[in-house]
Amino acid sequence: MATLAKWQTNLNDRASFGLLRKLPIDKQMIDFASNDYLGLARNAVFQQSLLELAMNDPALMTGSTGSRLITGNSLLQERVEAFLAERYAVEAALLFPSGYTANLSLLSALPQRGDTLIVDELIHRSVHDGCLMNQANKWKFRHQDLNHLEELLKRAKDQSWVVVESVYSMDGDIARLKELAELAMAYDAHLIVDEAHAVGVFGDGLVQEYGLQSQVFATVVTYGKAMGLHGAAILGSETLKSYLINYASPFIYSTAMPDLMALSIQAVYEFLDRNTHLRQKLQDRIACFESEMFDKYSKSLLTPIQPVIIADLNKLKNLSKEIKEHGFHVYAVLPPTVPEGTGRFRISIHQYNTQEEIKQLVQLIKSNIE
Ligand SMILES: Cc1ncc(COP(=O)(O)O)c(C=O)c1O
Incomplete structure (x- = not known):
């Protein structure tokens, strides 16, 4: 009870500052x-097209029954991943139930002990949460300040990782992706780009629009925002995909998305092409x-x-x-x-x-x- 009473006091304090979340x-x-x-x-035509997919095969709607590594995988999800890889001109794509778990997967599995992770100070919370699951050293660079990033890259040890958003979720500004890619290349750093707020708004995302796929180590595209759905995909190399399947616990220990969601992800690209x-x-x-x-x-x-x-x-x-x-x-x-x-x-x-x-x-x- 003492714990609940303490929490209630914290909540009351929050409320008294007008900061209580509801x-x-x-x-x-x-x-x-x-x-x-x-x-x-809210697009009725798009909704109808998804309804028709479900009516044609109601089994698409229910759960996938397990992790992708056990019973949750399907040919359909693999086909959608192949569609994404081709569309983005990358070697491989891996689906996730949300952008949050995609970022947790990347940041928990890739940077190793002793590596240096350098994130924009305004990077999304999901990246910070993923960093709590790795043993790398995390530094922040001043928002969009590439001189500061370069200073940090000069001091970095072991493998460096740079994480940015292509459109920042709270500030709405666009990252200088071409310069970031050049800087990352100059310092042998791996660049990760979160495209949550760019995909759909700027074509299929800004990495693709600028033709930077080969210079970006991993791109996260999410489907819960402009794409009107839910879920996410990580785009990159075959080795990256296989590594995530083997080592990313948020991917391994969670039920795969239902097939209808995967199919809807393919459908939304096709819908946008027509609209x-x-x-x-x-x-x-x-x-x-x-x-x-x-x-x-x-x-x-x-x-x-x-x-x-x-x-x-x-x-x-x-x-x-x-x-x-x-x-x-x-x-x-x-x-x-x-x-x-x-x-x-x-x-x-x-x-x-x-x-x-x-x-x-x-x-x-x-x-x-x-
Ligand atoms: C920049 C950014 N990355 C990742 C996420 C997480 O994506 P999702 O909502 O699909 O979990 C969000 C959502 O708020 C976001 O704004």
């Missing part, structure tokens, strides 16, 4: 919060937001993640309440999820947000912070 259901609101940038998770206008419309909406908002509170990023920093947490919380009352769902991100002093609205732009909604939201924010 599980919301805000589906009826105007969505400026979800990661469904292309609207695929490129969704991507164009998203860019149009991003441009609309940036032209309305672009000022001292925000800078042009050209991505669907638009942070508006409001360091004064009381101001941020009051405005958040007001925005909600107007029917908009906007996510206020507070420390410790973001660094102290950088509390913000993380505004997600979607192709289905109307120009009118965007203008109203910007007006609401501007009139309250000016």
Whole structure:
């Protein structure tokens, strides 16, 4: 009981600072919060196409019954992995039930004792959690500061690993992937790129768009955001795939995804190929937001993640309440999820947000912070 009482005190403290996390259901609101940038998770035509897959073979819908290494593997998953490998022009792809487990797998299995892992200071939590499972030394470089990264690479011991996101999840800025790849090559470091917020928005992801596949050791693509589904894949060499299958415990000790999910992953690429206008419309909406908002509170990023920093947490919380009352769902991100002093609205732009909604939201924010 003493433990529960102590936890309750911690929770009460959190609540008194307005930082208590709760599980919301805000589906009826105007969505400026979800990661469904292309609207695929709510696209009735796409949903119908998935339904037809399931109707043709209902057994696809139920569980895979085990780890991929025991009974959870299927020809279908292997075919989807072959499809991904070909599409991305890499040797191999390996599916995961989520981006979180994909990152845990990479970071727990690859860096060895004595290696040096250098991550962007704003890298996603899943990478940090994966690092807790390895014996390498972890260093952080200042966000997007390649000079700092190079300084660290010069001091690194044994094998170096560099981990970045191609579009940063809380700041929405795009990594300088070509320079990162050159730097990694110059110092014999292995580069890992998390494409969670780029895939679907920028073609099949920025590594592919820039033709960097051969210079990136492992790329993580996820399907729970712009792709409107769930799951992830790691792209890289055959040896990398085989190593993960043998040594990555989050892969080994977890039930494989259901076949319907794997098949849906292939289907979403094909759906997007037939519906490129969704991507164009998203860019149009991003441009609309940036032209309305672009000022001292925000800078042009050209991505669907638009942070508006409001360091004064009381101001941020009051405005958040007001925005909600107007029917908009906007996510206020507070420390410790973001660094102290950088509390913000993380505004997600979607192709289905109307120009009118965007203008109203910007007006609401501007009139309250000016
Ligand atoms: C950059 C980044 N990587 C990985 C993940 C985890 O992906 P998933 O939600 O598929 O577990 C997220 C999700 O928040 C993310 O933003």
